[in-house]
Amino acid sequence: MKHAAKWLIVGMAAALLLAPLFAPYGEEEQNRSRAQEAPSWQRVPGTEPARIFLLGTDEYGRDIFSRFLYGGRLSVAGGITATLLALSFGLAVGGAAGLGGGWLDATLMRTSELFLSLPWLYLLLALRAILPLRLSPSGAFWMMVTVIALAGWARPARLIRGMVLSAQDRPYVRMAQAMGAGKGYIFRQHILPQLRGVIWAQALVIFPQFVLADMALSFLGLGVAEPTASWGGMLAGLRHFAVLESHWGRVAPVVLMIVFFVLLQMPASDEPQGTQPRMPETIQ
Amino acid sequence: MIWRRVLQTMLLLLAVSAAWFALLAASPGDYFDLQRLDPRVSAATVDKLRAEYGLTKPWWVRYGDWLVSVAHGEMGVSIVYNEPVADLLLPRCANTLLLTLTSTALAWGLALPAGLWAAVRRGGGIDHVWNVAAGLLLAIPELLLGTLLVYWAAGSARWPAGGMRSAQDGGLLDILRHLALPAGVLAAGLFPIVFRHFRNALAEASGLPFVRAARAVGVSPPRIWLHSVLRVAANPMISLLGLSIGGILSSSLLAEVIFGWPGLGPLFVEAVMTKDTYLVLAPVMFSAVALAVGNLLADLLLMWNDPRIRAAG
Numbered sequence: 127m128k129h130a131a132k133w134l135i136v137g138m139a140a141a142l143l144l145a146p147l148f149a150p151y152g153e154e155e156q157n158r159s160r161a162q163e164a165p166s167w168q169r170v171p172g173t174e175p176a177r178i179f180l181l182g183t184d185e186y187g188r189d190i191f192s193r194f195l196y197g198g199r200l201s202v203a204g205g206i207t208a209t210l211l212a213l214s215f216g217l218a219v220g221g222a223a224g225l226g227g228g229w230l231d232a233t234l235m236r237t238s239e240l241f242l243s244l245p246w247l248y249l250l251l252a253l254r255a256i257l258p259l260r261l262s263p264s265g266a267f268w269m270m271v272t273v274i275a276l277a278g279w280a281r282p283a284r285l286i287r288g289m290v291l292s293a294q295d296r297p298y299v300r301m302a303q304a305m306g307a308g309k310g311y312i313f314r315q316h317i318l319p320q321l322r323g324v325i326w327a328q329a330l331v332i333f334p335q336f337v338l339a340d341m342a343l344s345f346l347g348l349g350v351a352e353p354t355a356s357w358g359g360m361l362a363g364l365r366h367f368a369v370l371e372s373h374w375g376r377v378a379p380v381v382l383m384i385v386f387f388v389l390l391q392m393p394a395s396d397e398p399q400g401t402q403p404r405m406p407e408t409i410q
Numbered sequence: 411m412i413w414r415r416v417l418q419t420m421l422l423l424l425a426v427s428a429a430w431f432a433l434l435a436a437s438p439g440d441y442f443d444l445q446r447l448d449p450r451v452s453a454a455t456v457d458k459l460r461a462e463y464g465l466t467k468p469w470w471v472r473y474g475d476w477l478v479s480v481a482h483g484e485m486g487v488s489i490v491y492n493e494p495v496a497d498l499l500l501p502r503c504a505n506t507l508l509l510t511l512t513s514t515a516l517a518w519g520l521a522l523p524a525g526l527w528a529a530v531r532r533g534g535g536i537d538h539v540w541n542v543a544a545g546l547l548l549a550i551p552e553l554l555l556g557t558l559l560v561y562w563a564a565g566s567a568r569w570p571a572g573g574m575r576s577a578q579d580g581g582l583l584d585i586l587r588h589l590a591l592p593a594g595v596l597a598a599g600l601f602p603i604v605f606r607h608f609r610n611a612l613a614e615a616s617g618l619p620f621v622r623a624a625r626a627v628g629v630s631p632p633r634i635w636l637h638s639v640l641r642v643a644a645n646p647m648i649s650l651l652g653l654s655i656g657g658i659l660s661s662s663l664l665a666e667v668i669f670g671w672p673g674l675g676p677l678f679v680e681a682v683m684t685k686d687t688y689l690v691l692a693p694v695m696f697s698a699v700a701l702a703v704g705n706l707l708a709d710l711l712l713m714w715n716d717p718r719i720r721a722a723g
Contacts, residue, residue: 347679377558
């Protein structure tokens with residue numbers, strides 16, 4: 127069951143990342159004559175153009191299913207990039223603080239406290255506020271990745287610092303030190319292998335959170351803007367009056383997104399019972 | 411000990427405010443850049459306005475001015491609204507508190523009995539049902555749940571699809587009706603966290619040697635649960651309560667935007683969009699203060715509950 131979920135999620139992420147292969151229509155392709163059309167799974171005779179829209183079309187006649195895939199590509203790619211960035215930065219900072227000690231440790235940890243002293247969404251928006259408002263689609267993508275990674279590096283960094291500190295106290299590490307091993311060698315040979323588990327666990331926690339952050343920014347109008355497809359933008363579009371007169375295909379993407387997040391949660395809930403459950407940053 | 415913590419927290423908050431002030435001042439563009447695009451506003455007017463709002467001064471001078479303004483209870487002036495920031499924020503804060511306090515009470519009120527129930531029947535069917543429900547609720551983001559509910563409410567005649575009160579009504583019952591959906595969404599997000607913490611803390615505590623010993627000498631189960639287990643399990647819950655309190659001004663941002671609740675969140679988002687610097691800074695500082703106070707409160711409660719921590723402190 128859990129195993130199946132893992133493959134399902136990998137498959138879904140891959141399908142989203144390869145959106146251009148699977149999407150029946152282009153991201154911004156409009157069929158104005160067939161706007162707001164309900165999902166149909168067979169060609170409607172006499173309609174022009176004679177096309178099938180799996181989840182119907184939006185108010186510009188854009189295929190909702192294609193936009194769901196393209197939007198998902200943006201969110202998943204953004205989530206993966208931001209996760210990689212935040213974890214490498216966290217690893218660099220946590221490693222440096224743990225190994226360096228002294229003033230370096232103190233400075234880095236005080237800095238991380240500055241980042242941790244704001245609630246997650248507020249930190250995200252505050253970081254967003256110091257960047258230019260209007261950006262090109264690719265500029266917006268990188269802006270979001272940067273903002274999210276900047277907002278998210280501090281917790282992994284502190285965790286990794288703690289691990290590095292405790293790893294340095296292990297007898298065999300002490301032994302290696304006594305035999306004259308350098309800090310770089312010890313980090314690579316003895317400490318890094320111990321960090322692998324934490325980093326994986328952190329990645330599992332961080333990734334869904336980052337995808338959500340990406341969606342939230344676009345939803346609030348501070349991320350990727352129309353006509354580029356984004357999950358957050360599609361959600362924002364659902365708050366339009368026009369939606370009330372339309373069809374169930376408009377809400378179907380939300381249900382698919384929920385499925386995506388429920389699947390994402392499954393590998394993370396593999397942890398043995400009795401350990402501290404993870405805490406979403408929203409309440410921190 | 412406590413005073414040291416308080417002093418530390420205040421210094422941290424001062425550093426946070428200075429850092430964000432500097433960052434916001436260094437960010438490219440300000441509100442008047444939008445004015446500059448307007449052909450009806452002359453360049454001289456824009457320059458005069460910028461000087462009037464103090465934007466031509468270096469940031470550390472402005473930061474000093476801002477601190478004085480905070481001491482006067484104003485927190486700077488909003489450029490867009492041309493009003494002291496505090497006057498804009500305080501009514502919004504009250505609305506946010508109404509929402510978060512309701513949802514927090516709802517989530518804790520449900521999660522504590524559910525957690526106890528699941529822990530007492532540990533490993534059984536009830537435990538399993540609660541765990542699956544909590545896992546599902548934890549996985550569904552409030553952004554998606556909220557959007558679905560708004561969509562549904564907009565089509566139904568019974569539930570309001572947003573806002574805090576109707577134009578014609580506005581009474582207590584009306585506000586409660588508007589409150590139900592956003593508070594429910596927030597509670598659905600908080601419930602699984604509180605539930606899991608409580609259930610696991612209880613499960614862990616009930617396996618401790620002194621609890622097993624009490625059971626072995628024949629102390630009645632209710633007495634064991636209420637007297638021994640609950641007290642040990644309280645510690646993580648106190649930390650969690652601190653976090654809950656810390657998020658009291660900030661945790662509802664998305665729900666507020668989705669449901670059009672006139673709280674702190676929508677105003678903050680609007681301020682970010684219009685580059686209204688002081689109006690960005692104030693909610694940021696409000697949320698930071700709430701977080702710090704929550705942590706402090708949790709530490710105090712921990713000391714009160716646990717003599718070991720008191721002794722260490």
